[in-house]
Amino acid sequence: MTQKTFTAHHGRLVARALEGAWRQDPPPLGLAKEELDEIAPILLKSGAAALVWWRLNRTNESQSYPEFFEAYRQQTLEAAVHEDDVAQVFRVLQEARLDALVVKGWAIAHRYPDPGLRHYSDLDLCVRNEHFQRVSDLVRQSLSTEIWIDLHEGTGALDYATEAEIFDRSIVVPLDEGSSRIPCHEDHLRMLCLHLLRHGAWRPLWLCDVALALETRAANFDWQLFLGDDLKRADWLGCVLGLAHRLLGARVSDTPVAERAATLPNWLLRAVTRRWGRWFNSDYRNTAIPSLWSNKWKPMRVVEDIYFRCDPIGATVEMKGQFNNRPRLPYQLAALMRRVPEVAKRSVRPG
Numbered sequence: 001m002t003q004k005t006f007t008a009h010h011g012r013l014v015a016r017a018l019e020g021a022w023r024q025d026p027p028p029l030g031l032a033k034e035e036l037d038e039i040a041p042i043l044l045k046s047g048a049a050a051l052v053w054w055r056l057n058r059t060n061e062s063q064s065y066p067e068f069f070e071a072y073r074q075q076t077l078e079a080a081v082h083e084d085d086v087a088q089v090f091r092v093l094q095e096a097r098l099d100a101l102v103v104k105g106w107a108i109a110h111r112y113p114d115p116g117l118r119h120y121s122d123l124d125l126c127v128r129n130e131h132f133q134r135v136s137d138l139v140r141q142s143l144s145t146e147i148w149i150d151l152h153e154g155t156g157a158l159d160y161a162t163e164a165e166i167f168d169r170s171i172v173v174p175l176d177e178g179s180s181r182i183p184c185h186e187d188h189l190r191m192l193c194l195h196l197l198r199h200g201a202w203r204p205l206w207l208c209d210v211a212l213a214l215e216t217r218a219a220n221f222d223w224q225l226f227l228g229d230d231l232k233r234a235d236w237l238g239c240v241l242g243l244a245h246r247l248l249g250a251r252v253s254d255t256p257v258a259e260r261a262a263t264l265p266n267w268l269l270r271a272v273t274r275r276w277g278r279w280f281n282s283d284y285r286n287t288a289i290p291s292l293w294s295n296k297w298k299p300m301r302v303v304e305d306i307y308f309r310c311d312p313i314g315a316t317v318e319m320k321g322q323f324n325n326r327p328r329l330p331y332q333l334a335a336l337m338r339r340v341p342e343v344a345k346r347s348v349r350p351g
Contacts, residue, residue: 011273013039014048014204015247021051022212024113027249029055033064040065042276047119048204050075054117076116082106083115083175085123085147090180092142098135100181101126101170103158103191107182108209110173111216119205122148128163129154158191160233186226189213193240198318200311201243201272210240211250223256232322239264239323243272265325271312310336 013035020026029036029052036052043049044067053068086106093100101107105120112118127135132153139149154163169184182188192213196206227234242261244250246269252261312328315321315335 007277008270008273009277010039010042011276014042014046014276015273017043017052017055018048018204018208019249021048021055021248022112022117022208023215026055026058028059029061036065040067042204043068044071046204046276047071048208050117050119051205051208054114071119072116075119076114078121079109079115079118082109082120082123086180087175087177089123089125089139089143089147089149090175091178092138093135094178096134096138098131098138099128099167100135101155101167102180102182103152103188104195104209107173107188108192108213111212118209122150124150124152126152126155126158126166128167159187159194160228160230161187161190185213185218186222189217190226190228190237193237194317196240197236197313200275200314202275202311204276207240207244207248207272211244211248214241214244214250214252214255227256232320235260235323236317239268243268247272265323267312267325267328268323271328275311310339 013031017029017031017036017039019030040049043052049065049068050072053065053072056065056068082105086102090100102123103126104124105118106123109115109118109120125135132151136151139151143149152158155161155166156163159166166183166187169187170181171184173180173182183191189210192206192210196210199206201207227237238257238260241250241252241255241257242264245252245261246264252258310332312332315331316323316328318335318338319331321331
């Protein structure tokens with residue numbers, strides 16, 4: 001599939017391919033072979049191929065897609081390595097009497113029914129602000145450089161709850177050797193939702209994470225704690241759960257967001273499927289200037305690049321807007337203007 005074919009159609013096929021794929025017993029895949037062949041490159045690049053293999057394997061159709069099985073096999077091997085990495089990291093931190101939380105990647109991957117289903121490459125580690133420098137030095141001095149750690153100073157970049165609240169509510173996850181800590185179910189689901197929104201929902205796997213966290217939540221899940229007191233932010237979260245329901249079939253009938261899930265604005269659904277239909281690498285924001293410059297004689301490609309780099313979802317959240325039926329262009333233009341100084345600075349070359 002070439003770049004010129006980016007449409008919501010391909011995104012809708014990706015969504016259909018991933019419906020219920022996070023479950024222990026996923027539903028049979030309802031795509032024709034021609035449709036699956038068309039989106040195979042997106043599934044492989046986005047890290048979602050193993051989940052589709054999981055569905056195909058239930059009906060003995062996986063033999064036709066050895067590349068999907070290879071993705072699953074590779075991720076299974078990587079999961080074992082990551083498990084050892086987490087144990088090693090927390091052993092070093094606990095010996096130094098330092099706190100940390102694993103978020104996103106490994107923290108959600110271990111809730112999938114099989115360790116090879118969730119692709120991730122590094123460990124997202126949150127540490128208390130006051131301990132950040134000590135942990136940073138410890139990681140550099142005591143851990144192998146082969147362990148990729150994305151170190152977060154506090155939790156402010158991931159959530160609007162306070163660092164103290166998130167650490168106090170965190171839960172222990174036992175490992176073969178020792179233990180680790182992750183956020184409680186309410187905090188982690190909220191982090192997953194906010195991360196997805198801030199990055200424009202560009203990766204299908206993130207919505208699978210949300211669907212999984214929603215359907216495997218604790219029996220005593222505190223919806224008030226998850227949604228919070230801010231009505232606008234609570235609506236943001238409801239919209240993400242609604243996306244998981246509308247696009248991937250996540251179950252929301254027994255939740256407080258069921259009504260919101262049924263009334264999502266059409267532009268939101270289109271924005272996600274359109275985004276999934278055209279694959280950008282994870283550093284697409286950082287390559288804005290080279291990309292725009294290389295396409296300077298292709299006006300439509302420039303428009304596409306600007307659209308996806310100031311996507312309507314991320315722009316709405318960045319400008320603290322509402323997910324209503326009004327046009328997104330004002331939010332996108334405002335977000336674009338906020339980036340002008342950074343773009344101008346990066347555009348100036350030495351000499």
